[in-house]
Amino acid sequence: MPKLMVDSLAQHIYLSFDDGPLPGTSNCIDICIKEDIAATFFEVGLHQSRSHYGQKLYNRILDNKNLFALCNHSYSHALGKYLDFYHQPDSALFDFIKAKRILKPDNNIARLPGNNAWNTQDAKRASGLVRPLVHKLDSAGFNIIGWDLQWQFNRYGKPVQSPEVIALLVDSLLANQQTKTKNHLVILMHDHMFRTPEDSLKLEKMIALLKMRPHYRFDKLTSYPGLKRGGY
Numbered sequence: 001m002p003k004l005m006v007d008s009l010a011q012h013i014y015l016s017f018d019d020g021p022l023p024g025t026s027n028c029i030d031i032c033i034k035e036d037i038a039a040t041f042f043e044v045g046l047h048q049s050r051s052h053y054g055q056k057l058y059n060r061i062l063d064n065k066n067l068f069a070l071c072n073h074s075y076s077h078a079l080g081k082y083l084d085f086y087h088q089p090d091s092a093l094f095d096f097i098k099a100k101r102i103l104k105p106d107n108n109i110a111r112l113p114g115n116n117a118w119n120t121q122d123a124k125r126a127s128g129l130v131r132p133l134v135h136k137l138d139s140a141g142f143n144i145i146g147w148d149l150q151w152q153f154n155r156y157g158k159p160v161q162s163p164e165v166i167a168l169l170v171d172s173l174l175a176n177q178q179t180k181t182k183n184h185l186v187i188l189m190h191d192h193m194f195r196t197p198e199d200s201l202k203l204e205k206m207i208a209l210l211k212m213r214p215h216y217r218f219d220k221l222t223s224y225p226g227l228k229r230g231g232y
């Protein structure tokens, strides 16, 4: 088949790993490098800055810019108190600006802590709770990207669904056009889910299953369609 025809059928998968640097981050990095696939890391400023260990992991992501995008997931991650965080949009905005100073990402993509909000040129979604902050982040030049599918974790922080189930969900969401943008699918995972060798194998397996689908391409979120440019 000519290359152009193949590309026109392409469907884009964006693996995103949240809340690092944390135990598990280095396994996510290793697996993506080994499989030679792109991924996006939404980093928490506090986790990066509080230890030498966090900075080392952060540097490993930056050292692989061909494969990885590093994006802003706030400084404090709301310290888990989401209602307080979103009820004070000015200090929440400052939390993202503080993270930007620490993480120094080369893009203007952010993800809200604990909330699947979207705000790009084309994709909009914000609950009443987060809307004031989304407007402020928008004015400050940020794109906000949520997710289409979450690989959930249980109370021990381990993956809930099997790799096979996740791969089938990817197929079905794309086939039924149930993603935010047609033919583009964002998967949310958390670094800490893959901190044991046993759970890392599940990530490898899921990637291997997706790689078997000929039309799937792995991309960084910096190439997601409809992002606002500039303002950064």
Ligand SMILES: [Zn+2]
Residues within 6 Å of the ligand: 018, 019, 073, 077, 112, 113, 114
């Ligand atoms: Zn998070």
